[in-house]
Amino acid sequence: MHKKLFIPGPVEVSDDVLQKLATPMIGHRTKEASVLQRSISDKLRKLMYTENEILLSTSSGSGLMEGAVRSCTRKRAAVFSVGAFGDRWYQMAIANGVPADKFASEWGQPTTPEMVDEVLSTGNYDLITITHNETSTGIMNPVDAIAEVVKKYPEVVFCLDTVSSLGGAKIEVDKLGVDICIASTQKCLGLPPGLAACSFSEKALNAAKEVPNRGMYLDLLNLYNYIQKKDYQYPSTPSLPHMFALDYQLDKIFEEGLENRFARHIEMAEYVRNWANTHFEMLADPQYASNTLTTVKNTKGISVAELNKALGERGFTISNGYGELKEKTFRIAHMADTTLEEVKEVLVLIEEILGL
Missing domain, CATH: 3.90.1150.10 (Aspartate Aminotransferase, domain 1)
Incomplete structure (x- = not known):
């Protein structure tokens, strides 16, 4: 049963969306694949309220979280945690040899703008990670107020984990000044797990150009450059079933x-x-x-x-x-x-x- x-x-997935996963395959190097992946990017821009480029990744949201902290930290990352998944972002940084410090709130309490201001005012950090919505503690951070503080530090790349909130809460990426906004399919977007997406700003792009060892599969600069050159195709074979379903589900979201x-x-x-x-x-x-x-x-x-x-x-x-x-x-x-x-x-x- x-x-x-x-x-x-994962969340409940409606039968019509599940059926879209069974769409017959197309070649991932075809024009049809480019049209599909460009369509998804355009729709995600609308959902994220951004003009920035969208990167897709056949991974969980954690993949793009790791890619963000590794690809765009030039000096040191300030990782703010309100639970298990903020802690994970810090662990990713350390595991990749990225200099980072963790600033944790008591579980059940938010990251405050004052905490962020105190940390960034030291000048020690050029990348910040914030968990918008933490599923271990049920906290939704005051991202609007945090964003106003981060804007005081224009050299800092602002990374936001919206894995469990994009599609369920209004997140105005450009208004907030978020450089990398990360989400995945198995939560508020209403699809099975297996696909992640992020916005990628010009600031993040330029920061990544200064980082010599960004990895390979999750190198956000490489993903960005590849889709520009290859018309919204990706360097590795993507999960086309997820993409058929996401393209369809985004239409349903806008219909609602x-x-x-x-x-x-x-x-x-x-x-x-x-x-x-x-x-x-x-x-x-x-x-x-x-x-x-x-x-x-x-x-x-x-x-x-x-x-x-x-x-x-x-x-x-x-x-x-x-x-x-x-x-x-x-x-x-x-x-x-x-x-x-x-x-x-x-x-x-x-x-x-x-x-x-």
Whole structure:
């Protein structure tokens, strides 16, 4: 029996989108492939509110996160973390020999503009990484306020992880001054995992030109140069099934309307937050709570594993806490094509199972 997913990726994928993955193959060096990949880039520019180039990568979002910190750090990276995935970005830097320092917030608390200003004012850093939406803690960072601080330091390349928020929250890349905005398909975009995308600004491009050892597969400068030269084709064979599906799904997203889509995510988030605070407690500071998933403190000492087992018998699944938060929290995603009615359905089941 298929379990309906309320986890922070992979998400439920609609049947029509799944069918697009079965589109007959084309040659990846054909004009048809160029048209497809250019179409996706144009649509992602619209979704990201940017004029910058779009790079596609047959990888998870982590691939482009690693590519960004390795390709564009000339001097030293300042990595801000509000949970497990900010920590991962720091680990990527260190594993690639990129000089970096991590600035972590207490879990459940955001990265603040004041923290960023204090760090960048030292002049020690020429690249900054920010997690927009952290799925381990349910934090959505105040990126608008952070962006205003980063603009004071025009030499700094601004990297933003929107893996679990692009398509579920409004992210105006150019207005924010983001140089590399990273997303992947298996969360708010509503596709299976396996494809990632990022915006790539002229500042990021010029920074990468100064970095001698950028790797190969995830060399963002090489990807950029290749698609310019080869008309939106890529140096390695891409996942064409994902691209057929993403091109189709982006049309569906625009058909819903971006503002409508963002409003639907907020409506679901507010409902789950109210439910969490009624029966348990939220982990995240309420004013920085994510619009795409909610991390709930296990204040009643329930067995999250047993709850999920019971949910699974009814055809649903949520997510246990991540890492050290396992059994201390549980997570309910409300992203992609999920509806408020579906969210209400799983919450009612949880109440029945727990006798709330």
